[in-house]
Amino acid sequence: xxxxxxxxxxxxxxxxxxxxxxxxxxxxxxxxxxxxxxxxxxxxxxxxxxxxxxxxxxxxxxxxxxxxxxxxxxxxxxxxxxxxxxxxxxxxxxxxxxxxxxxxxxxxxxxxxxxxxxxxxxxxxxxxxxxxxxxxxxxxxxxxxxxxxxxxxxxxxxxxxxx
Amino acid sequence: xxxxxxxxxxxxxxxxxxxxxxxxxxxxxxxxxxxxxxxxxxxxxxxxxxxxxxxxxxxxxxxxxxxxxxxxxxxxxxxxxxxxxxxxxxxxxxxxxxxxxxxxxxxxxxxxxxxxxxxxxxxxxxxxxxxxxxxxxxxxxxxxxxxxxxxxxxxxxxxxxxx
DNA sequence: ATGTATGCAAACCATTTGCAATGAC
DNA sequence: GTCATTGCAAATGGTTTGCATACAT
Numbered sequence: 001x002x003x004x005x006x007x008x009x010x011x012x013x014x015x016x017x018x019x020x021x022x023x024x025x026x027x028x029x030x031x032x033x034x035x036x037x038x039x040x041x042x043x044x045x046x047x048x049x050x051x052x053x054x055x056x057x058x059x060x061x062x063x064x065x066x067x068x069x070x071x072x073x074x075x076x077x078x079x080x081x082x083x084x085x086x087x088x089x090x091x092x093x094x095x096x097x098x099x100x101x102x103x104x105x106x107x108x109x110x111x112x113x114x115x116x117x118x119x120x121x122x123x124x125x126x127x128x129x130x131x132x133x134x135x136x137x138x139x140x141x142x143x144x145x146x147x148x149x150x151x152x153x154x155x156x157x158x159x160x161x162x163x
Numbered sequence: 164x165x166x167x168x169x170x171x172x173x174x175x176x177x178x179x180x181x182x183x184x185x186x187x188x189x190x191x192x193x194x195x196x197x198x199x200x201x202x203x204x205x206x207x208x209x210x211x212x213x214x215x216x217x218x219x220x221x222x223x224x225x226x227x228x229x230x231x232x233x234x235x236x237x238x239x240x241x242x243x244x245x246x247x248x249x250x251x252x253x254x255x256x257x258x259x260x261x262x263x264x265x266x267x268x269x270x271x272x273x274x275x276x277x278x279x280x281x282x283x284x285x286x287x288x289x290x291x292x293x294x295x296x297x298x299x300x301x302x303x304x305x306x307x308x309x310x311x312x313x314x315x316x317x318x319x320x321x322x323x324x325x326x
Numbered sequence: 327a328t329g330t331a332t333g334c335a336a337a338c339c340a341t342t343t344g345c346a347a348t349g350a351c
Numbered sequence: 352g353t354c355a356t357t358g359c360a361a362a363t364g365g366t367t368t369g370c371a372t373a374c375a376t
Contacts, residue, residue, distance in 0.1 A: 025356065224333040249342095
């Protein structure tokens with residue numbers, strides 16, 4: 001709890017600094033959106049974010065949400081993912097452990113998996129002519145639920161084939 | 164050249180097997196699209212694929228292209244990427260070295276980087292309750308061209324600030 | 327002959343854009 | 352007071368869908 005408070009203050013300061021440096025305005029919407037993102041857990045999409053802000057009686061337009069997310073991506077406070085569905089998913093950049101994403105190509109569910117592979121960091125350093133901001137590891141496959149469902153389906157089909 | 168011929172035959176056979184197994188029809192379109200994909204290099208998007216097939220006088224509709232790509236994704240012959248632009252990119256799954264993707268968040272350019280990190284494979288084996296098909300490593304950052312452009316821009320801004 | 331796959335055009339929907347009104351500076 | 356930012360509504364564009372036709376089986 002306490003550490004979350006600390007992070008929310010840190011990111012607010014970082015946003016302030018970024019806005020000052022880039023001569024952008026410090027609007028209440030920008031800080032409210034950032035804080036809202038950092039007070040919730042896990043992935044979110046625009047629709048979820050929009051509705052959850054309305055829920056706490058903070059009126060924002062979708063346009064502003066998109067504008068602000070763009071800003072937050074720019075200053076590295078938020079990460080964007082496109083796992084394969086129709087809409088983009090986002091997550092906060094700080095206060096998250098480094099993790100891979102397990103994406104089930106059947107049901108679309110995204111699970112996080114801890115990643116303690118330190119050799120990746122050393123690999124990144126070897127990259128030339130490119131300034132690395134962050135990386136994402138997407139692992140595609142089938143979750144246990146869907147694996148099971150597929151097996152059942154195949155059994156059905158092979159039965160029909162015998163008729 | 165020769166190895167490419169071999170791969171094209173292999174993937175054709177694999178598609179045939181897949182279609183038979185799943186009781187789908189072996190239409191000329193499906194084989195033509197697969198072969199077309201495997202006779203070109205690097206990433207492609209739907210529009211590029213569509214136009215390049217028209218160019219070689221093979222008439223397909225966009226709808227069929229989308230249907231077929233879905234099929235090829237299903238049987239693992241093609242990989243799909245959403246790097247952050249508006250449209251999805253694809254690449255063939257076989258005959259490509261294992262590589263990471265360096266994505267410039269400024270200009271959107273995607274560069275491939277060789278990846279010989281064998282520890283990743285052993286990491287994947289540790290994942291429970293999930294059947295891994297493939298993985299993609301996306302490394303976001305700024306390419307040297309855009310880094311340079313940004314520096315220039317910052318200089319401009321700080322000059323203006325002094326007026 | 328049967329029903330799946332194709333092609334076309336219309337529909338969809340997340341995201342972007344244009345513009346008037348607001349408010350940070 | 353000025354001009355960036357907001358909010359609304361309309362536009363955009365990649366992708367999906369509905370349906371008549373073609374063709375693999």
